[in-house]
Amino acid sequence: xxxxxxxxxxxxxxxxxxxxxxxxxxxxxxxxxxxxxxxxxxxxxxxxxxxxxxxxxxxxxxxxxxxxxxxxxxxxxxxxxxxxxxxxxxxxxxxxxxxxxxxxxxxxxxxxxxxxxxxxxxxxxxxxxxxxxxxxxxxxxxxxxxxxxxxxxxxxxxxxxxxxxxxxxxxxxxxxxxxxxxxxxxxxxxxxxxxxxxxxxxxxxxxxxxxxxxxxxxxxxxxxxxxxxxxxxxxxxxxxxxxxxxxxxxxxxxxxxxxxxxxxxxxxxxxxxxxxxxxxxxx
Numbered sequence: 001x002x003x004x005x006x007x008x009x010x011x012x013x014x015x016x017x018x019x020x021x022x023x024x025x026x027x028x029x030x031x032x033x034x035x036x037x038x039x040x041x042x043x044x045x046x047x048x049x050x051x052x053x054x055x056x057x058x059x060x061x062x063x064x065x066x067x068x069x070x071x072x073x074x075x076x077x078x079x080x081x082x083x084x085x086x087x088x089x090x091x092x093x094x095x096x097x098x099x100x101x102x103x104x105x106x107x108x109x110x111x112x113x114x115x116x117x118x119x120x121x122x123x124x125x126x127x128x129x130x131x132x133x134x135x136x137x138x139x140x141x142x143x144x145x146x147x148x149x150x151x152x153x154x155x156x157x158x159x160x161x162x163x164x165x166x167x168x169x170x171x172x173x174x175x176x177x178x179x180x181x182x183x184x185x186x187x188x189x190x191x192x193x194x195x196x197x198x199x200x201x202x203x204x205x206x207x208x209x210x211x212x213x214x215x216x217x218x219x220x221x222x223x224x225x226x227x228x229x230x231x232x233x234x235x236x237x238x239x240x241x242x243x244x245x246x247x248x249x250x251x252x253x254x255x256x257x258x259x260x261x262x263x264x265x266x267x268x269x270x271x272x273x274x275x276x277x278x279x280x281x282x283x
Contacts, residue, residue, distance in 0.1 A: 002085060002112050002167075003085075003167075003170065004028070004085040004086045004114075004167060004170065004171045004174070005028060005029065005085055006028065006029045006030075006031070006083065006084040006085050006086075007023045007028050007029070007030050007031070007084060007085065007086045007087075007088065008030070008031035008032075008033060008081040008084045008086070008087045008088070009023065009030060009031070009032055009033070009087075009088050009089075009090060010033045010034075010078075010081075010087065010088070010089040010090065010091060010101065011033075011034065011089060011090035011091040011092075012032055012033075012034045012039060012040060012042070012043020012044070012046070012090075013043070013090065014046070014144060014145075015090045015118055015142060015144060015146060016032075016043065016088075016090030016091075016118070017032075017043040017044075017046040017047050018046075018050075018142065018144065018145050018146030018147045019088055019090060019118065019142050019146045020032045020043070020047065020072065021047045021050060021051070021068070021146070021147045022142075022146055022147050022175050022176070022177075023071075023175055024047075024068045024069070024071035024072050025064075025068050025071075025147070025175075026174050026175040026176065027067075027071065028071060028174070028175070029071055029073065030071050030072050030073065031073045031074075031075055031080060031081055031084060032044065032072055032073065032074045032075065033074075033075050033076065033077070033078065033080070033081060034074075034076060035076065036076060037076060040074045040075070040076060041074075044072065044074060047068075047069075047072070048069075050145075050147055051065045051068060051069070052065070078104055078105070078108055079108055081105070081108060081109060082108055082109060082110060083109075083110050083113075084109070084110075084113060085112065085113060085114065086113065086114045086116060086167075086171060087105055087109060087113060087114070087115050087116065088116045088117075088118055088140055089101055089102075089105075089115075089116070089117050089118065090118040093119060093120065093121065093122065093240070093243060093244075095122050095123070095126060095127075098117060098119065098122065098127050099126070099127060099130045102115060102117075102127045102128075102130040102131055102137070103130045103131070105131075106130065106131035106132055106133060111133070112136075113133075113136070114136045114137075114138065114164055114167060114168070115127075115128075115131065115133065115136060115137045115138075116137070116138050116139065116140040116168070117137075117138075117139050117140070118139075118140060118141055118142055119139060119141065120141055120187070120188075120191050120244060121186050121187055121191060121244045121247045121248065122186075122247070123157075123184060123186075124137060124138060124139045124155050124156075124157035124160070124184045125157040125158040125159070125184050127157075128157045128158075128159060128160070134157070134159040134160075135159055135160060135161035135163075135164060136160075136161070136164050137157055137159075137160060137164075138154065138155055138156065138157060138160045138164055138165065138168055139153065139154065139155025139156075139157070139182075139184070139188070140152055140153075140154060140155070140168060140171075140172075141153040141155060141188060141190075142177075143190070144235070144236070150176075150177055150178050151177065151178055151179075151180065151190070152172050152177040152178070152179050152180075153179075153180055153181075153182050153188045153189060153190060154168045154169065154172065154179045154180065154181050154182070155181075155182050155183075155184055155188055156181060156182070156183060156184060157184045158184060160184075165181065186247055186248050186251040186252070187244075187248055191244060191248075192248075195241070195244055195245055195248055195257065196256040196257065197229060198229050198232065198233050198236075198241055199241075199245055199256070199257070199258070199259060199260060199263075200256075201215055201219075201228075201229035201230055201233070202229075202230070202233065202260045202262060202263055203260050205230060205262070205280070206260050206261070206262040212230045212280045212281065215228060215229065215230055216228020216229065216230050216231050230279075230280040230281070231280070231281065233273065233279065233280065234273035234274050234279035234280055234281055234283075235273060235274055236273070237272050237273050237274075237275055238263055238266050238267055238271060238272050238273050238279055239267045239272050241259075241263060242259050242263050242264060242267055245257055245258070245259040245263075246259060266279065
């Protein structure tokens with residue numbers, strides 16, 4: 001088995017930039033690919049901000065920051081990823097976009113390269129089916145913020161090999177994460193349990209049973225959660241919660257995955273949470 005030394009992250013939004021940061025911090029050569037230079041610069045700016053905050057708090061040294069930045073290689077060209085050991089895509093949560101991307105990567109990347117998706121809900125097996133390396137395709141689902149959260153879900157598609165899973169576990173250990181293994185089912189482990197909880201919290205609020213603050217405080221102080229469900233939804237993005245809920249409902253047809261009307265109205269109004277400045281709370 002060839003150990004993972006060079007990584008590429010495709011998509012440098014909140015999740016992708018965090019994943020790239022974690023890889024670079026672990027000493028891995030990390031290609032950072034976006035579709036335009038503007039988006040590359042924005043993604044690197046997010047990493048700079050995170051590193052500078054850690055530096056100001058005394059959690060890291062200037063030398064660590066400089067070395068991490070030196071490990072980042074920005075690019076807008078997929079062809080630059082030809083010889084990496086692992087590609088992690090963190091593009092928009094749309095199966096058609098991901099199918100197209102995996103088809104292209106299969107042609108461009110070296111035969112040994114592993115192809116991974118950071119999807120939270122879509123089928124790894126379906127993405128693998130677009131390639132001639134189905135045994136080397138897997139899910140690597142990180143959690144937000146990726147540079148702080150310790151978990152990564154390793155997702156085994158129908159044809160993912162045991163060797164690929166072993167390499168993924170070694171990679172997770174190298175970047176300081178704890179890995180858990182899940183079969184390829186919508187939601188994997190965490191979101192399969194988390195999304196119904198969040199949707200139920202939205203129903204409690206929608207039905208006027210309690211205020212947003214009281215719902216969040218109840219779960220923080222009564223259940224020991226670090227963050228209340230409505231605050232968490234604002235952080236994830238209300239639109240993302242709706243989209244994932246719909247994917248689960250289409251897959252399972254169970255009422256617990258049915259998205260409350262309030263969330264759809266919030267999305268229509270542009271109340272998407274932190275990223276829009278307004279969700280259940282104002283930011």
